[in-house]
Amino acid sequence: MLTxxxxxxxxxxxxxxxxASGLAMTIxxxxxxxxxxxxxxxxxxxxxxxxxxxxxxxxxxxxxIMRNIPLLIHMYVWYMALAFLRLPAFxxxxxxxxxxxxxxxxxxxxxxxxxxxRGQMQAALAAGLTRFKAMRLVVYPQALRxxxxxxxxxxxxxxxxxxxxSVIAVSELTYEAGAIDGQTFRTFEVYITxxxxxxxxxxxxxxxxxxxxxxxxxxxxARFADA
Numbered sequence: 001m002l003t004x005x006x007x008x009x010x011x012x013x014x015x016x017x018x019x020a021s022g023l024a025m026t027i028x029x030x031x032x033x034x035x036x037x038x039x040x041x042x043x044x045x046x047x048x049x050x051x052x053x054x055x056x057x058x059x060x061x062x063x064x065i066m067r068n069i070p071l072l073i074h075m076y077v078w079y080m081a082l083a084f085l086r087l088p089a090f091x092x093x094x095x096x097x098x099x100x101x102x103x104x105x106x107x108x109x110x111x112x113x114x115x116x117x118r119g120q121m122q123a124a125l126a127a128g129l130t131r132f133k134a135m136r137l138v139v140y141p142q143a144l145r146x147x148x149x150x151x152x153x154x155x156x157x158x159x160x161x162x163x164x165x166s167v168i169a170v171s172e173l174t175y176e177a178g179a180i181d182g183q184t185f186r187t188f189e190v191y192i193t194x195x196x197x198x199x200x201x202x203x204x205x206x207x208x209x210x211x212x213x214x215x216x217x218x219x220x221x222a223r224f225a226d227a
Contacts (some may be wrong), residue, residue: 005188005219006187006197007126007188007191008188011180011183011184011186011189012180012186012189012193014195015183015184017179018176018180019173019176019193019194019197020182021170021171021176022173022174022175022176022177022203023173023197024088024171024204025170025171025172025173026159026162026163026173026201027169027201028090029090029094029097029162029165029170029172030053030158030159030162030201030205032094033093033094033098033101033158033162034101034155034158035223036098036102037097037098037099037101037102037105037106037158038102038105039102040098040099040102040103040105040106041101041103041105041106041108041109042105042109042153043106044059044062044063044102044103044106044109044110045059045105045106045107045108045109045110045112045113046088046109046110046113046135047059048060048106048107048109048110049109049110049113050064054154057100059110060102060137061211063106064101064150065103065108066100066102066103067101067103067104067107069100069163070139071096071097072164072167073160074095074096074097074099074100074211075092075093075096075164075165075167075168076082076168077095077096077153078091078096079092079168083128089108089165089169090165090170091171092162092168093162093165093170093172096157097161097162097165098160101157101158101161102152104154105147105151105154107113108147108150108151108154109143111147112143112144112146113139113140113143115143115146116139116142116143116146118139120139120142121134121135122185123138124138124139145177148209148210149210151209152205152206152209152210153206154171155205155206155209156189156206158201159197159198159205160202164174165200166178173194173197173198174194175195177190177193178193221227
């Protein structure tokens with residue numbers, strides 16, 4: 001029975017190098033996937049908010065396809081179905097996470113751009129800015145403040161989703177946890193440790209995103225409106 005279970009943390013300490021290696025891999029997968037998903041989200045989200053009907057249609061098709069395919073299938077497609085490409089497991093995990101998360105980021109970006117008053121863009125164009133500069137200097141900064149709380153949630157989910165990379169033999173935190181559990185049979189100790197590390201990572205990621213100027217005010221306003 002669990003009440004008679006005696007915790008033994010010595011095997012976890014002995015396996016600290018494996019845990020540290022898995023943590024580093026999780027951070028690497030998450031950071032690379034995050035960077036690519038932001039680029040995808042900005043491009044596709046901007047297309048979805050543009051005045052071009054074909055661009056909006058293509059963006060909608062991309063988002064629907066990427067979001068409606070489970071993340072695990074994304075990884076299996078790159079790792080198994082496209083095995084002839086001989087892509088490393090790390091690359092397959094990053095591609096799956098980036099495309100899947102990028103679709104969600106795109107919708108958030110599209111909504112953020114749409115929330116910026118149209119007069120802001122018109123005033124920027126009237127002031128002589130090109131459309132690109134108007135988006136970069138006027139629209140995107142305002143949209144970023146509004147969507148920061150949503151991005152924090154998405155980025156936190158990306159870190160947790162990175163655990164699925166273990167199924168394609170990426171030696172991240174969950175993969176190493178399984179290996180340590182198989183060697184030591186200290187299941188509770190292993191997964192308690194891993195859970196704490198994930199909690200720290202997710203909390204840190206959320207707090208970093210909320211450092212965007214004005215982001216906390218937007219989050220407070222959203223909570224007030226929900227109440």
